[in-house]
Amino acid sequence: MRLRLVLFGAMWVIVSVPSVAQHVFHVPIQVGQDIYTPVSLPQQGDSLHLLITGAPQDSSRKGVMIFIQGSLPRPLVIRSERGIYPVYPFSIPREYHVVILGKPGIPWELDDKKLKSDLTFRPDSGFPPATYQVHNHMEYYVEAYQAVIDFLIRQPWVDSRLLVVAGHSQGARVAVRLAKRDSRISHVGFLSGNPQGRIEELIRRERIAASHGNQSAAVAQQHIEEIYQQWSLMQQSPTSQATWRGDTYHAWTSFSEPVLEDLISLDQPVWVGYGTADVTAAHCDVLPLRMQISQAWKLAPYPGLDHNFFELNENGLPNYERGHWHTVITDFLAWVEEISGP
DSSP, X not given: OEEEEEEETXXXXXXXXOOOOOOEEOOOEXXXXXXXXXEEXXXXXXXXXXXXXXXXXXXXXXXXXXXXXXXXXXXXXXXETTEEOOXXXXXXXXXXXXXXXXXXXXXSEEEGGGSOTTSOOOTBTTBOOHHHHHHOSHHHXXXXXXXXXXXXXXXXTEEEEEEEEEEETHHHHHHHHHHHHOTTOXXXXXXXXXXXXXXXXXXXXXXXXXXXXXXXXXXXXXXXXXXXXXXXXXXXXXXXXXXXXXXXXXXXXXXXXXXXXHHTTOSSOEXXXXXXXXXXXXXXXXXXXXXXXXXXXEEEEETTOOTTSEEEXXXXXXXXXXXXXXXXXXXXXXXXXXXXXX
């Protein structure tokens, strides 16, 4: 608490007011050749945890790229006996402060021995912590990233004219909703996103599995009918904390709401990047038929690449030795520079 003098009638009286919580810069950490500064921000009685490239307080003023990750409950920093896992799947662009926000309820730093084989944090009988389950929905993330932007634009080392947001997979849909609400964002990267939503993608995957001979058409139809039934249950209690396939009904309903109309009506320039071997490709391919003529946008399909921009081997599986994330981010930021002008 702190004290403040307040004029009441003809008298000054002393009142106590709550102290305003402040952000905290933590000790920088090194991952490979890169330096990251962890930052904690107060948010709704909890804290948001960010990683910012470099030591921003000591660096020059430049633009920001906020990278919005996908759906998995992973910590930002993962330590192992061999060192620290890379934070990003691409090389850090030095002309930007790159910022990533941790997931709610997930410690920002953990040892890989505490994680599942897919590096997710699920300590409670295979489920993420309760805090994550409660907050893992679209509205929470949009509000959280707005708080991040509030913080960033107050920093002397941020050029607020260049606030770029790049979202991948689920994060792509968050990026669209965020940009629709927040005009301070200058450019949007929609990477491997499905503008029709999450539940639609499940149905599409069943059909694709049947067309590839991985299951019969009859089995695919049975699975789809089961999805319809489950969706009907979730629609009856759309914000419920009941779970299906590891996520709450609230997560499913909020991330299944299509963002197509928001995407094609954004005021900000939009860059759509995706691998043509991804299940989302069919929706992205037809976006030029819906984009507004006056809208600044670019479609960037990467032939033969999957959801995470890997090439596929002869069995149709990702070849993890042949990734192209760095090319994707480099192309995106080159486009940002091109349309931004001098």
